[in-house]
Amino acid sequence: MDRIRAAQVFVAIAERGSLTKAAELLDMSRAMVTRHLAEMESWAGARLFHRSTRRIGLTAAGEATLARCREMLALAEQVPSAGEHGGSTLRGILRIACAPSLAQATLATAVARFLQRHPETAVVLQVDYQAVNLVGERIDLAIRITNHLEPGLIARRIGDCPSVVCASPDYLRRHGTPRRAEDLAEHNCLTYAYFGRSLWHFRRAGGTVGVPVGGNLSANDSLVLLHAALAGAGIVMQPAYSAAPWIASGELVALLPGETPQLLGIHALYASREYQPALLRAMLDHLAKWFGDDSRLAADAPGRTGLPHAPG
Numbered sequence: 001m002d003r004i005r006a007a008q009v010f011v012a013i014a015e016r017g018s019l020t021k022a023a024e025l026l027d028m029s030r031a032m033v034t035r036h037l038a039e040m041e042s043w044a045g046a047r048l049f050h051r052s053t054r055r056i057g058l059t060a061a062g063e064a065t066l067a068r069c070r071e072m073l074a075l076a077e078q079v080p081s082a083g084e085h086g087g088s089t090l091r092g093i094l095r096i097a098c099a100p101s102l103a104q105a106t107l108a109t110a111v112a113r114f115l116q117r118h119p120e121t122a123v124v125l126q127v128d129y130q131a132v133n134l135v136g137e138r139i140d141l142a143i144r145i146t147n148h149l150e151p152g153l154i155a156r157r158i159g160d161c162p163s164v165v166c167a168s169p170d171y172l173r174r175h176g177t178p179r180r181a182e183d184l185a186e187h188n189c190l191t192y193a194y195f196g197r198s199l200w201h202f203r204r205a206g207g208t209v210g211v212p213v214g215g216n217l218s219a220n221d222s223l224v225l226l227h228a229a230l231a232g233a234g235i236v237m238q239p240a241y242s243a244a245p246w247i248a249s250g251e252l253v254a255l256l257p258g259e260t261p262q263l264l265g266i267h268a269l270y271a272s273r274e275y276q277p278a279l280l281r282a283m284l285d286h287l288a289k290w291f292g293d294d295s296r297l298a299a300d301a302p303g304r305t306g307l308p309h310a311p312g
């Protein structure tokens with residue numbers, strides 16, 4: 001862990017008298033503040049604060065450490081960063097977490113382009129559908145597609161993810177083709193994450209509509225639902241980048257051409273907005289530019305032939 005950053009956190013705790021207030025000052029999660037303090041106490045080999053339920057105060061070792069940290073930070077401020085002299089060489093390892101479907105569709109390519117541009121860097125890509133604990137799992141950056149981030153997370157929206165509702169020709173032959181979003185309530189819809197009814201939102205001429213849907217299959221993996229739809233199990237809502245190749249081949253049919261599923265946000269999650277390593281800042285900017293190109297996740301991205309719809 002960066003000792004300069006840990007020292008900054010330690011000084012903020014001492015000056016504010018609270019881990020929570022230090023977290024607010026630094027725009028950092030309280031868990032990350034706690035982790036930095038634990039590292040400082042490990043390096044000092046002593047407890048730095050007396051803690052009670054109401055207050056926090058420096059120990060004798062903490063007083064001595066505070067003085068040294070202030071001296072170190074004062075010296076650090078006098079050292080210009082590489083960026084101030086036009087330096088562009090990035091070094092280090094970045095740990096990134098992402099869902100499998102997005103990693104396969106485009107993130108792996110985005111990371112590869114970044115590594116080509118910065119050959120002295122490395123990325124460890126953790127692919128998992130489960131939400132990660134950034135601090136506990138030592139993840140520098142998590143990429144998540146959602147419109148419902150948990151309160152307290154530090155995130156930057158770096159792009160939009162369009163979706164498409166689709167089904168196999170076999171399912172449509174057996175059960176008919178929905179013409180309006182409301183018709184989905186009468187169909188077997190494959191839902192994400194939990195059993196029971198979900199609410200699918202659409203934009204259309206005249207406003208928006210939310211349709212309660214449900215079916216006999218639910219999963220916490222969007223690719224599982226995609227392949228179930230290919231097998232004729234029901235109607236599915238998928239990220240356009242996942243469904244497009246199958247729609248182009250005719251194995252799935254895009255539905256409801258006049259009604260657009262609600263856009264989902266692509267978010268980059270990280271532990272703190274302050275004191276970010278140059279490598280993390282560079283990757284954030286790279287991914288924001290990458291996902292800011294709407295064509296990368298669109299249904300008609302390069303190499304895809306577009307989305308044929310069910311006949312009206």
